[in-house]
Amino acid sequence: MPAGLKDPVLDLRNSLRGALHDSFVAPVWGAPEVMHQALKEVKKRFDSAEASVSEKSIAASVWAFRRTGKLESFRDLKYTCYGLTLRQGKDESTLLGDEKLYPALIDEVHGVTKEPRKFRKCYQGLLNSYLNFPADDSSTDVEKRNWEHLRSYLRKQLRLILTVEPIASWIHVLEAHENLLKSNPCKRYAEGLREGKWDELEELAQGLAISSASWVWKEAVLAHVQAVADIRADIAFRQELDLALHALEGKRVPLGDELRKTGTASLLRRYARCSDHPQHEALLDQALHCFGKPWLNRTAWDAYVGDEDALRLIDGWTKTGLIQDFFQLLADDGVADLSRMRFWPQFVPVISDIWFAMGSYAHDSRDPKYVKLRQRIGRERILKFAGSSYTNNAFIMRIGPFYLIEFGQKGRAAYLIHADRWREPLTPGASVQLAVHRLQSMGGEQMRHYPLPWEKTFCNVICPRIGWWPGSPPPKPTARITEPLAGRPTESKKKSPSTQRGTAAGAKHETEEDPFFAALTSRLADYGLQIDDLRRKGGCLWVRADTKDQALNRILLGAGFTYSGGNGWWKK
Secondary structure, three states: OOOOOOOHHHHHHHHHHHHHHHHHOOHHHHOHHHHHHHHHHHHHHHOOOOOOOOHHHHHHHHHHHHHHOOOOOHHHHHHHHHOOOOOEOOOOEOOOOOOOHHHHHHHHHHOOOOOHHHHHHHHHHHHHHHHOOOOOOOOOHHHHHHHHHHHHHHHHHHHHHOOOOOOOHHHHHHHHOHHHHOOOOOHHHHHHHHOOOOHHHHHHHHHOOOOOOOHHHHHHHHHHHHHHHOOOOHHHHHHHHHHHHHHHOOOOOOOOHHHHHHHHHHHHHHHHOOOOOOOOHHHHHHHHHHHOOOOOOHHHHHHHOOOHHHHHHHHHHHHHHHHHHHHHHOOOOOOOOHHHHHHHHHHHHHEEEEEEEEOHHHHHOOOHHHHHHHHHHOHHHEEEEEOOOOOOOEEEEEEOOEEEEEEOOOOOOEEEEEHHHOOOOOOOOOEEEOOHHHHHHOOOEEEOOOOOOHHHHHHHHHHHHHOOOOOOOOOOHHHOOOOOHHHOOOOOOOEEOOOOEEEOOOOOEEHHHOHHHHHHHHHOHHHOOEEEEOHHHOOOEEEEOOOOOHHHHHHHHHOOOEEEHHHEEEEO
């Protein structure tokens, strides 16, 4: 090459060397976090189960399909698959709940099975809708039915998407967890949760982009709880009870009230079947959180638990705890009154309600122990103790047709007052006057805690009047004091005794004249008892019976009768 001329090959070599050098020293190559983010975005788009489309786009496609019944493009078809459970319109309905549009959409999806790659995209959208369907009481029957159809369809088509190369990682995850597409889809995960292991569920959720609100979590927890409730051996059940209750607390994932109540009810029924029932604090707390105090929220207990033994169990624990709280924390001298604390829990089966009349100190104190006490009692059963020292407190129990008042001050007598003569308000926050003269004006019968043993004296006063003694079987739920006899329907032509003396089977008195008397004699007809009606002479209505028949006792108590020694039962 002549001197002074440039070698074009050399120039090209130098240019390439410079360009390559600049590329290799570019900042991107020295920033691994940028590369990691780029890889993450690629996987999200091409390998992840997570939807790479915007919610706005999904909503627009769904709305257009619902309005026109047509899908203008494959893009609209794919987006609509993701939006099956999206609630729209004034009625907040879904495509899944549409008896015409849902089958039409499935037909459209099935039409692209000849194009497996496109079908996989639709399948992914349908799977997303399936996994995020709120399978709870807010769902309609049509939605639930179509959801089950969708599950069946996804299961049938899984083999097809497994043939599409390259196989995305979420498909491998679904294949490994095909149980999600079958009935009882989460039973598999119960065993791990029984050991406190959430790893499998968490890996599944990540692999299939399952949100924390998905039914999958809820069903898994419920399967765990049910598996524990199904344990036959009491010892083994108790060993796993705490973990099951912990799962129901919803700290790991939000579970919703319905599931929490359903699971708690299952555990309660199982605990009630144990051979013995030591108090379980976590179970008690969970039960009260879900259903409230049994005697105040009977409807909720019947609706969810539906088990009288379980109700009685929590009722007993709760009332016993409140009684102990009173005599431990509200005693005037701050020293627990052990004798009264042991005595009154025996009457829990017949204590139908409880109130606390608090002096100003216990009522207003910010001391943590009093704050916690007021929380346990509940504001609906806290009263203000008026007209007494700021440290005095009173404990009011409803036992049969009576109110019984105990005081925090030692040495003060207890009082037994018939409900018909009670005159103090028992509404939340009300002030009550419980001075001696006030209690006596209501016919209060005084009972002193001496001489020893006072417990026997108290039983001799209370038990004959209520027809029940400590250690006796608890009253049957059908005999709870809820319905006055006068409210029972009677036939207009039915007759009952009108004379001052007769029997329950007699028939002389017109029902219309005294519906209570008619209902009473109708209900007692099988007992053949003597009934003396002395009301027209200023006396009482008497049923001549003793207290040996517990069923009869409950009938008469429910009607407002009081037992009087060997004379029988009377009502003013």
